[in-house]
Amino acid sequence: MKNTRRLAAASATLLALALSACANNAGGGGASTSSTGGGGSSSSPAASGDTVTIMVGGMSKQIYLPYMLAKNLGYYDKAGVKVNLVDEPAGGDATQNMLAGQVQGVGGFYDHNIALQAQGKSSESVVSMLQIPGEVELCRSDLKGVVKGPADFKGRSLGITDTGSSTDFLTQYLAKKAGVDPSTTHRRGVGAGQTFIAAMKQKAIDCGMTTEPTVSQALSDGTAFILLDMRTAAGSTAALGGTYPATSLYMTTDYVNAHKDTVQKLVNAYVETLKWIQTHTGAQIADVMPADYYKGVGKPAYIAALNSEKGIFNPTGIMPTGGPQTCLAVLGEFNPKVKGHQIDLTKTFTDEFVKAATPLS
Numbered sequence: 531m532k533n534t535r536r537l538a539a540a541s542a543t544l545l546a547l548a549l550s551a552c553a554n555n556a557g558g559g560g561a562s563t564s565s566t567g568g569g570g571s572s573s574s575p576a577a578s579g580d581t582v583t584i585m586v587g588g589m590s591k592q593i594y595l596p597y598m599l600a601k602n603l604g605y606y607d608k609a610g611v612k613v614n615l616v617d618e619p620a621g622g623d624a625t626q627n628m629l630a631g632q633v634q635g636v637g638g639f640y641d642h643n644i645a646l647q648a649q650g651k652s653s654e655s656v657v658s659m660l661q662i663p664g665e666v667e668l669c670r671s672d673l674k675g676v677v678k679g680p681a682d683f684k685g686r687s688l689g690i691t692d693t694g695s696s697t698d699f700l701t702q703y704l705a706k707k708a709g710v711d712p713s714t715t716h717r718r719g720v721g722a723g724q725t726f727i728a729a730m731k732q733k734a735i736d737c738g739m740t741t742e743p744t745v746s747q748a749l750s751d752g753t754a755f756i757l758l759d760m761r762t763a764a765g766s767t768a769a770l771g772g773t774y775p776a777t778s779l780y781m782t783t784d785y786v787n788a789h790k791d792t793v794q795k796l797v798n799a800y801v802e803t804l805k806w807i808q809t810h811t812g813a814q815i816a817d818v819m820p821a822d823y824y825k826g827v828g829k830p831a832y833i834a835a836l837n838s839e840k841g842i843f844n845p846t847g848i849m850p851t852g853g854p855q856t857c858l859a860v861l862g863e864f865n866p867k868v869k870g871h872q873i874d875l876t877k878t879f880t881d882e883f884v885k886a887a888t889p890l891s
Contacts, residue, residue: 534673543613563874567618580792581612584779585624586637588691589617589724590823591840592742592835593664593777597637600803602818606889610796623692626654634785635796639663639696640778640849641857643878648871653878655778657797657847659804660767663776664842665700668754669737670730677737680708683715689729689738692719694865696776697739702864704758704769712864721827722737723747733870742835747827761839771831772856776842776877786880797883801847802890810847812836848886854878 538783555642580700585855586594597615600606615634618624624636636642640655647653668687669677677686683705690697700710720729724742729735730753737757749752760766766774777798786793812833816824824832854875859869 574676580668580789580795581614582635582792583614583616583633583754584635584637584755585616585618585627587618587624587639589615589637591722591744592832592839593660594637595819595836596659596777596800596807596843598802598823598884599807599815599818599819600799602820603806604805605799605802605890606796609795609799611792611799613796625653628780628782634789634868635781637779638776640775640780640854640879641696641699641861642871643780644854644858644861644875645865645867647873647878648865652783652877653780654781654877655775656785656793656847656883657800658775658844658849658879658884659800660776660778660842660852661773661844661853662763662842663700663760663770663774663856664741664839665739665760665776666741666756666819667701667704667737667739667755667758667760668730668745668748670733670735671752671755673736674755679709679861680704683708683710683737683785685714685716686718686788687718687734689720689726689735689740690717691721691739693717695719699860699864701739702887703860706863707771717719727753739775742839743824743827743832746831746835750827750831755803761842763841770856770860773850773853774857774860775844775853776808783877790883794883794886797847798887798890801884801887804844807843812840847887848881849879 546788565705584597586597588594589598601613601615624638625642625646627633628636631795640658642656643653676682687703698717700719705712705715718729718735720726720735720738722740726738726740726744728750730748758765758769760769763773779796781793816829816833817835858873858875863869
């Protein structure tokens with residue numbers, strides 16, 4: 531029932547988007563934005579291209595930065611594709627909207643493709659944007675010295691994005707790896723940003739998994755401390771046992787097969803964006819992003835966070851070697867839809883489009 535209500539609400543959002551796409555502008559960080567570029571002028575390279583709607587699981591999170599960055603750099607237009615970006619805080623809801631045909635693509639964690647295959651559905655990542663999760667486990671400052679690691683999770687209230695989300699399964703995995711039965715914890719869906727911070731300040735959660743810029747905001751005023759940091763390859767490997775590819779653009783296999791030219795244009799834009807990130811500073815990146823993205827934490831902290839975690843971004847877009855296996859190991863432990871199923875990982879992603887990507891003129 532919960533997912534049904536969300537799907538209906540998201541569908542209404544998408545209907546409103548379709549009716550008002552021409553009025554959307556490039557700078558907002560709101561629920562939806564259209565990347566027609568150049569005011570939708572007929573001279574724009576994208577004006578005669580296909581239109582694709584992509585739902586992103588929390589667009590202002592730095593882990594999903596490439597989607598808006600590609601737009602504000604004008605790369606969608608240069609690639610010849612029109613993109614409508616729709617913001618959705620819970621990745622699972624975005625996946626359901628894709629399956630319902632409400633959106634053509636999802637900006638979310640790669641691991642959703644594994645779960646979908648286990649349910650008899652076929653989808654695939656067409657470009658890998660994050661080679662590590664970029665997630666951080668924060669705990670309330672008053673628990674410093676009390677909660678020293680996941681071994682202390684028993685009986686604790688743990689913040690996750692939402693039930694069934696990637697943060698849910700990662701949290702359970704960390705608990706079990708430390709010898710704690712996940713059923714002895716209380717996992718609460720608190721989203722990200724202000725809702726996450728409010729839950730921590732109100733002591734509704736003891737610890738929680740989130741990303742930048744929420745991490746910097748919670749640290750800046752002493753609300754929380756870092757328990758585990760998966761913003762580096764070393765931190766991710768220590769916590770999860772290997773590389774864990776996170777943000778990707780994924781689509782149904784049927785859509786990919788039927789729209790290869792459109793998918794290639796999208797991947798061209800994202801590969802160019804990933805290269806741009808590698809050659810620019812946090813300050814230069816922040817200057818291109820909407821001000822709404824860092825209003826809570828402040829631009830200096832947003833820039834510092836970008837500089838410290840630039841390593842999370844995949845410089846090539848190629849699926850990291852061994853990454854899918856790590857994701858399967860995590861999901862196979864706690865996702866009841868995956869556990870016990872035979873998964874063909876080669877069908878959950880493709881590097882075809884990344885390898886064929888051409889520079890934008």
